[in-house]
Amino acid sequence: xxxxxxxxxxxxxxxxxxxxxxxxxxxxxxxxxxxxxxxxxxxxxxxxxxxxxxxxxxxxxxxxxxxxxxxxxxxxxxxxxxxxxxxxxxxxxxxxxxxxxxxxxxxxxxxxxxxxxxxxxxxxxxxxxxxxxxxxxxxxxxxxxxxxxxxxxxxxxxxxxxxxxxxxxxxxxxxxxxxxxxxxxxxxxxxxxxxxxxxxxxxxxxxxxxxxxxxxxxxxxxxxxxxxxxxxxxxxxxxxxxxxxxxxxxxxxxxxxxxxxxxxxxxxxxxxxxxxxxxxxxxxxxxxxxxxxxxxxxxxxxxxxxxxxxxxxxxxxxxxxxxxxxxxxxxxxxxxxxxxxxxxxxxxxxxxxxxxxxxxxxxxxxxx
Numbered sequence: 001x002x003x004x005x006x007x008x009x010x011x012x013x014x015x016x017x018x019x020x021x022x023x024x025x026x027x028x029x030x031x032x033x034x035x036x037x038x039x040x041x042x043x044x045x046x047x048x049x050x051x052x053x054x055x056x057x058x059x060x061x062x063x064x065x066x067x068x069x070x071x072x073x074x075x076x077x078x079x080x081x082x083x084x085x086x087x088x089x090x091x092x093x094x095x096x097x098x099x100x101x102x103x104x105x106x107x108x109x110x111x112x113x114x115x116x117x118x119x120x121x122x123x124x125x126x127x128x129x130x131x132x133x134x135x136x137x138x139x140x141x142x143x144x145x146x147x148x149x150x151x152x153x154x155x156x157x158x159x160x161x162x163x164x165x166x167x168x169x170x171x172x173x174x175x176x177x178x179x180x181x182x183x184x185x186x187x188x189x190x191x192x193x194x195x196x197x198x199x200x201x202x203x204x205x206x207x208x209x210x211x212x213x214x215x216x217x218x219x220x221x222x223x224x225x226x227x228x229x230x231x232x233x234x235x236x237x238x239x240x241x242x243x244x245x246x247x248x249x250x251x252x253x254x255x256x257x258x259x260x261x262x263x264x265x266x267x268x269x270x271x272x273x274x275x276x277x278x279x280x281x282x283x284x285x286x287x288x289x290x291x292x293x294x295x296x297x298x299x300x301x302x303x304x305x306x307x308x309x310x311x312x313x314x315x316x317x318x319x320x321x322x323x324x325x326x327x328x329x330x331x332x333x334x335x336x337x338x339x340x341x342x343x344x345x346x347x348x349x350x351x352x353x354x355x356x357x358x359x360x361x362x363x364x365x366x367x368x
Contacts, residue, residue: 027089027171032079035170036180039076041191041225041246049074049165051227056242066232067239074159075201076194076213076226082154085176089146090114090157095164097140103339104204110137110163112145113209115218117154123218125209154181156218158209161202162230184221186366190247191223192216195239196254196287199352200228204343212344215353220361222249233258235267237274244278250360251275254287256300257342264303272311272322283321283363287330287356297327323363329355 033048042053052060052071061068072095090112100106114126126147137143137160149155159165170178183189194200194213202211209215217224225246227239233255243251253272256264275284286308288301297305311319330352331337337348344352 032168072164085172089171190249197257198230212352216356220357
């Protein structure tokens with residue numbers, strides 16, 4: 001078979017080089033179900049790309065339809081592997097035809113993101129600027145990206161933040177292999193579970209790898225499960241029970257963006273206590289809303305922080321693994337953190353990711 005090339009300049013994490021793109025008809029494909037996946041906590045899901053299992057969906061749907069509606073969106077689901085291939089092609093199809101939002105681009109809502117490990121800089125974003133096709137999802141079905149790769153270089157692929165996946169696969173030349181990365185050297189194998197609002201889910205990062213949970217996972221060197229559900233973080237006990245069923249190394253609770261003061265007073269303490277009883281030895285990190293720059297702390301943050309302080313005073317030893325991240329730690333007071341005064345832009349995500357990585361690493365007893 002004659003090989004057909006699409007000529008383009010291709011860029012790897014190590015630098016730019018001219019090379020042809022692969023003919024996808026000649027590749028050997030590994031389905032996403034056979035790749036080393038992170039970020040999915042339950043095995044009883046309707047699809048290998050859903051975030052909530054059938055058992056918990058049955059209990060959650062009657063009390064929070066929003067959470068159930070976002071369960072099929074792949075935020076936080078990712079793949080980590082190493083390959084001897086010198087070229088990678090990604091193929092994916094989406095569950096929804098709407099690729100973007102008015103305030104969030106298609107690259108974040110529906111795109112795929114790739115990072116490569118570099119000895120000098122750690123995990124680095126792989127620049128698609130010179131590739132063809134580029135990293136823009138252009139249709140619901142049959143999106144393809146092909147990039148040059150340095151054989152032996154670890155790879156980290158993130159799935160979309162606000163769309164679902166019906167098909168995902170990685171294609172390499174015949175004879176090349178994909179292998180899981182070894183466990184992290186710091187010994188953290190259980191995920192850090194983030195629960196929260198649309199910002200936790202990833203709104204409005206321009207790429208999946210720029211959600212603050214993904215940034216925290218890379219900087220902190222720990223696996224992440226994203227339980228962010230846009231507009232739907234209201235701390236119901238059914239949600240708490242779902243989180244408690246995840247064998248987590250740490251919980252990060254970030255629901256205040258969806259809660260008013262009344263909800264905080266009614267549910268916040270009960271939720272934290274219930275989770276602590278279920279997982280008494282697992283650290284819990286509480287985060288403050290970070291975007292009301294003209295009024296800090298906001299009333300809901302005041303209410304939540306008062307609960308945090310009361311628990312710490314109640315029994316310092318019992319609550320030694322309860323931590324707080326303030327608004328000032330999560331976002332600088334420069335007014336440049338959001339796209340709309342509410343949802344984080346990339347600059348806001350970077351600040352939140354750094355703050356969460358620092359606090360979670362301290363909670364896990366990891367060296368800085």
